[in-house]
Amino acid sequence: MSHLKDAIDERRDQLITLTQDLIRIPTLNPPGRHYRDICEYLEARMSPQGWRCELVRAHGSPGDCEEFPRWNIIARRQGARPGDCVHFNSHHDVVEVGHGWSRDPFGAELDGDRIYGRGACDMKGGLAASIIAAEAFVATHPGHAGSIEISATADEESGGYGGVAHLAGQGAFAHVDHVIIPEPLHKDRICLGHRGVWWAEIETHGRIAHGSMPFLGDCAVRHMGAVLAEMEAALWPLLAGKHTEMPVIPEGARSSTLNINSIHGGAVEQAADYTGLPAPCVPDRCRIVIDRRFLIEEDLAEVKAEIAALMERVKAQRPSFRYEIRDLFEVIPSMTDKEAPVVRTTAAAIRDVLGREAGYVVSPGTYDQKHIDRIGKLKNCIAYGPGVLDLAHQPDEWIGVQDMSDSAKVMALVLEDLLTGS
Ligand SMILES: [Zn+2]
Numbered sequence: 001m002s003h004l005k006d007a008i009d010e011r012r013d014q015l016i017t018l019t020q021d022l023i024r025i026p027t028l029n030p031p032g033r034h035y036r037d038i039c040e041y042l043e044a045r046m047s048p049q050g051w052r053c054e055l056v057r058a059h060g061s062p063g064d065c066e067e068f069p070r071w072n073i074i075a076r077r078q079g080a081r082p083g084d085c086v087h088f089n090s091h092h093d094v095v096e097v098g099h100g101w102s103r104d105p106f107g108a109e110l111d112g113d114r115i116y117g118r119g120a121c122d123m124k125g126g127l128a129a130s131i132i133a134a135e136a137f138v139a140t141h142p143g144h145a146g147s148i149e150i151s152a153t154a155d156e157e158s159g160g161y162g163g164v165a166h167l168a169g170q171g172a173f174a175h176v177d178h179v180i181i182p183e184p185l186h187k188d189r190i191c192l193g194h195r196g197v198w199w200a201e202i203e204t205h206g207r208i209a210h211g212s213m214p215f216l217g218d219c220a221v222r223h224m225g226a227v228l229a230e231m232e233a234a235l236w237p238l239l240a241g242k243h244t245e246m247p248v249i250p251e252g253a254r255s256s257t258l259n260i261n262s263i264h265g266g267a268v269e270q271a272a273d274y275t276g277l278p279a280p281c282v283p284d285r286c287r288i289v290i291d292r293r294f295l296i297e298e299d300l301a302e303v304k305a306e307i308a309a310l311m312e313r314v315k316a317q318r319p320s321f322r323y324e325i326r327d328l329f330e331v332i333p334s335m336t337d338k339e340a341p342v343v344r345t346t347a348a349a350i351r352d353v354l355g356r357e358a359g360y361v362v363s364p365g366t367y368d369q370k371h372i373d374r375i376g377k378l379k380n381c382i383a384y385g386p387g388v389l390d391l392a393h394q395p396d397e398w399i400g401v402q403d404m405s406d407s408a409k410v411m412a413l414v415l416e417d418l419l420t421g422s
Contacts, residue, residue: 004416005353007136008409015132015404016115018045020108022092022124023117029093029157032068038092039073042131042152049135051075051150056170058154061162070162074151074172077138083146084177084418088134088411089368090127090385091156091163094119100395114398122392125399126182126385126407127152133411137419144419149176156368159329164368165375173376178342178418180411183367184387184399187407188354190346191383193335194363194370195248196294198303199261199328202227202311203287204321211280218320221265224286226314226321231258235310244295246335246362249389253364256298261289289328293364296333331366334373340380341418349413353406384410 008015025038036055043053058070095118097105103116115125134148151172153163173179185191204224209217239256248254265286267278294303307325315321336343338360347358363383372381386403 004136004140004412005409007140008132008405008412011132011136012401012405015128015408016110016401018131019115019120019125019128019399019404020110022128023108023115023120024106026106027093027119028096029155030063030096032063032070032093032154032162035071035092035154036069038152039071042073042075046075046131046150049138051077056167058162058166061155061166063155063158064162070154070166072151072153072163072167074149074167077134077148079145079147079419080143081145083144085147085149085175086178086180086415086418087149087151087173087176088130089151089153089164089179089181089372090123090130091154091160091368092124092127092152093155093157093163094122094124095157095393098393098395102396113401115401116396116398118397120397120399121184121387122397123183123385123387125387125404126184129386129404129408130180130182130411133408134415136408137412137415141416141420144415145421146419148415148419153368160368160371165371168371168375173372173378176376176378177380179372179378179381180342180346180414181368181381181383182385182407182411183383184385184389184392185361185363185383186388187386187403187410188350188356189359189361189384190343190350191361191363192338192343193246193373194333194366195246195253196296196298196300196303196333197329197331197366198292198294198300199289199330200292200307201287201289201326201328202307203285203324203326205323206282206284206286206320208284209282211282214282217282217284220283220286223314223318223321223323224263224265224288226318227288227311227323228260230310230314234313235306238306242295242298244297246296246333247360248362248364250364253293256295257293259291261291263288294333296335300330300332331370332374334369335362336379336382342380342382342414345414345417346382346384346410348417349410352413353409
């Protein structure tokens with residue numbers, strides 16, 4: 001067991017170089033740049049070591065086109081005898097750079113223990129750690145049982161449809177027994193799942209008229225104002241009172257939440273033909289997009305019924321009120337059992353490497369586990385990886401080399417436990 005940890009320590013320089021190489025491939029999403037390049041880079045590294053690599057394009061998935069094809073890679077290593085299949089899944093896409101950087105976002109500068117760059121923590125550091133873990137394990141246990149898979153997949157940052165959802169739909173997880181997603185949840189924490197999501201557009205209807213005689217029309221924005229007032233009075237207090245047993249972090253997300261993502265009514269602001277003064281009209285449409293995050297104790301139908309009931313209450317007070325609710329996106333909550341094999345094994349490995357008990361958390365937002373759970377029908381899945389979650393998507397994002405090395409040791413011990421039975 002200790003020679004496995006030594007094998008990770010011996011690969012420290014490789015871990016740094018691999019992380020830097022991955023960060024230097026700017027796989028920006030949107031629009032989905034260099035996906036093929038990063039898959040080919042990984043294939044060139046892993047194929048010569050006996051990994052069977054398959055590059056899969058998600059033809060026809062959202063955003064897939066000849067200029068920005070949605071490429072994924074699955075690398076597979078078959079052991080010497082039958083056994084479980086352990087799959088590490090990382091997304092290879094990164095979000096836009098944004099403002100406020102003091103380092104080159106794609107320079108992968110090493111400064112002390114930190115490597116800087118967009119995607120360093122979310123999640124190329126985790127991808128690199130899982131590869132080094134697997135390579136060290138294979139080198140020290142060439143006769144291992146079962147199989148190991150490492151996938152790097154597209155588009156997690158935009159829903160994962162051209163990535164894990166596509167692969168799961170093709171049956172890529174049918175033979176898999178354990179999944180670890182090395183998202184940056186910190187090296188001593190196991191993420192069991194995530195809350196649910198319902199996005200919907202609510203539109204209020206009115207009637208257009210001249211703005212100097214608003215009494216001849218019916219203002220859709222005023223109707224929406226009544227909807228928002230009802231939300232303030234009744235909905236937010238109701239949601240704040242709903243608490244979950246899920247160990248969601250941060251603490252504030254242990255209740256139900258609702259965000260209003262956008263609001264719009266009347267003439268289009270800054271439209272292409274905007275000349276400086278808007279036309280004087282009573283707006284006949286007003287729309288909001290709501291982002292409702294719900295708990296494992298709640299049912300999606302119940303969540304939707306709450307909004308429907310709120311709209312009906314408003315309608316009862318406003319004679320001309322008409323509205324529509326359109327579903328945009330939904331994900332049900334997912335939470336792996338703490339007694340699931342991959343959870344127990346990872347907790348034991350954390351205890352071994354770090355000398356402390358693992359923390360159990362649930363993510364406030366969703367990630368690719370949703371597709372593995374719902375499409376892949378696999379419940380034995382966690383997120384575990386190095387990095388500080390708060391740094392994700394921020395300027396001067398970084399990953400700590402020691403954190404990567406420690407979590408690589410945890411991942412390697414998980415492989416040892418699951419694929420050698422020792
Ligand atoms: Zn991520």
